[in-house]
Amino acid sequence: MNLIANVSIFILLFGMTCCKPKSGDTNQLTSKKNKSLPIEIPNVFPQEGLTDAHTIIANGRLYLFGGHDQSWDTDDTWRMDRWEIRSTDNLIDWKKEGVILPTETYIGDLPNCWAGDITERNGKYYWYFSNRNISTGVMVANSxxxxxxxxxxxxxxxNGIIGKGHPYDPEIFEENGVYTMFFGAGHYYSVILGDDMISLAEKPQPVIVTTKDGKDKWTADKSTVFKRNDIYYLAWGANYAMSKQLRGPYIYEGDFLAGGHNNVFQWNGQWYVVTENKDISLFYRGVSLKPLFFNEDGTIDVPDDDADYPNIGRDWTFKHSKMGWNSLSGGTLDWKVGSVSGNIEGHTVIESSNWLITDLTKCKHLVLQLKNNSRSTQARISLALFNPKKGKYWSNPEIDWSQETQYDLDISSNDTDFKEYQIDLSQNMNLKSSLKRIRIEPALGVNTGSWEIKYIGFK
Incomplete structure (x- = not known):
């Protein structure tokens, strides 16, 4: 449907800084308890497509293994073309150590590098990896x-080892020299590994997870298992359960820290979580680092301001690149640190990546900072929506823009400075859903000139 927005215009001088979004594109370190520790990084590897992080500490360094999303322009599935290894000695400065390719495994040349886990035994390192949601393999190294x-x-x-279930997303837990693998989705399984670490010592057994009143609790994929004091924790996404026994039964407790696939570790006495975020989109993700705290009874202490990056504050400041945006017509899309721009060579249209995963019901404004170097006096912003409660929404990436929500903006012409335009989203009763994609036509009705954008965001 077409809507003519009531737009408030605020003139911004070029050198001014816009209001900082609630969860902007930043590596900024924050701390909830004191100024030095613990460390919190909302987005550790911005715009690198590294996710599904798992860690191991060796010789004073933390090694992080993560899958790599193949392209930020993917809109139909999770395509992951390799695993990457990073390391750090302070959780802040990271070194890229190497990559593991699917062609080095039985997977072959397929973008199936889903989540894995790393562990060590007798000086050898074992990387257990997913072949998409089909199967789990194992690699070994001396380092x-x-x-x-x-x-x-x-x-x-x-495939088939647990009947109709999917044997993927391995998680390894070691205790007293016994290595137990958890895996699966919906209902987890566990199995003890053989002493050689490349065989099974038994048949996989179901892991029972129930609510406090004894009802079966359905879980997601990628289990995370850790122990603190005498309590075992089983976490998946933003949920967790607790048990006195490693292999359960587990009792569902409630909210874990927000995010997707996660991994828990200790560093200098502090508990931490590395968790999947939606850096660019659903299919081009990142890693968040968060401190983990506990209540006296052992339950997880989730801070009131905990959120899944980028939460509702998704924004584009073009600090790192133009990633996430394409030029569809009317000229190129150029980038310099802090903005994107283009010459007008006909009807200009730029478009974001798909599956932006932003809850528009929680957003009040869409903000655009634009410098219009043309005679145009109108721009248009279109928002494609989806309902995340209606099935596997990512299987329907197509968009009919004529049926989506459009906002026509009155803009100034021949700008010498950036100007800020705010669209009041609360006035549109149709935005009762989540954001799928954005289309921007920065200068309507002209065929010459240029444009530049330095900020697009939701507040």
Whole structure:
């Protein structure tokens, strides 16, 4: 539907700084308890597509293994073309140590590098990896940075090992020299690994998770398992359960820290979580680092301001690149640090990546900072929406823009400075859903000139 927005215009001088979004594109460190520790980084590897982080500490360094999303322009599934290894000795400065390619495993040349886990035994390092949601394999190396080789040349957990379930997303927990693997989705399984770490010592067994009143609790994929004091924790996404026994039964407790796939570790006496975020979109993600706190009874203390980056504060400041935006017509899309721009060579249209995952019901304004170097006096912003409660929404990436919400903006012409335009989203009763994609036509009705944008965001 077409809507003519009531737009408030605020003139911004070029050198001024816009209001900082609630969860902007930043590596800024924050601390909830004191100024030095613990460390919190909302987005550790901005615009690198590194996610599904798992960690191991060796020789005073933390090694992080993560899958890599193949392209920020993917709109139909999770395509992951490799695993990457990073390391740090302070949780702030990271070094890229190497990559593991699917062609080095039985997967072959397929973008199926889903989540894995890393562990060590007797000086050897074992990387358990997912072949998408089909199976789980194992690689081995003499160092946490590799080189890793496929230990079996076939799955350790083949398709069918748990009947109709999917044997993927491994999680390894070691206690008293016994290594137990958790895996699966919806209902988890656990299995003890053989002493050689590349075989199974038994048949996989179901992991029982129930609510406090004894009802079966459905879980998501990618389990996370850790122990503190005498309590075992089983977490998935933003949920967790507790048990006195490693292999359960687990009792569902409630909210874990917000985010997707996660991993828990200790560093200098502080508990931490690395968790998946939606950096660019649903299919081009990142890693958040958060401190983890506990209540006296052992339950998780979730801060009131905890959020899944970028939460409702999704914004584009073009600090790192023009990633996430394409030029569809009317000229190129150029980037310099802090803005994107283009010459007008006909009807100009730029468009964001798909599946932006922003809850518009919680957003009051859309903000655009534009410098219009043309005679145009109108711009248009279109928002494509989706309902995340209606099935597997990512299987329908197509958009009919004529049916989506459009805002026509009155803009000034021949600008010498940036100007800020705010669209009042609260006036549109149709925005009872989530954001799928944005389309911007920065200068309507002209064929010459140029434009520049330095900020697009939701507040």
């Amino acid at each position: 946490p940075i590799g080189p890793f080789t496929d230990a079996l040349g076939k799955p350790l957990l083949p």
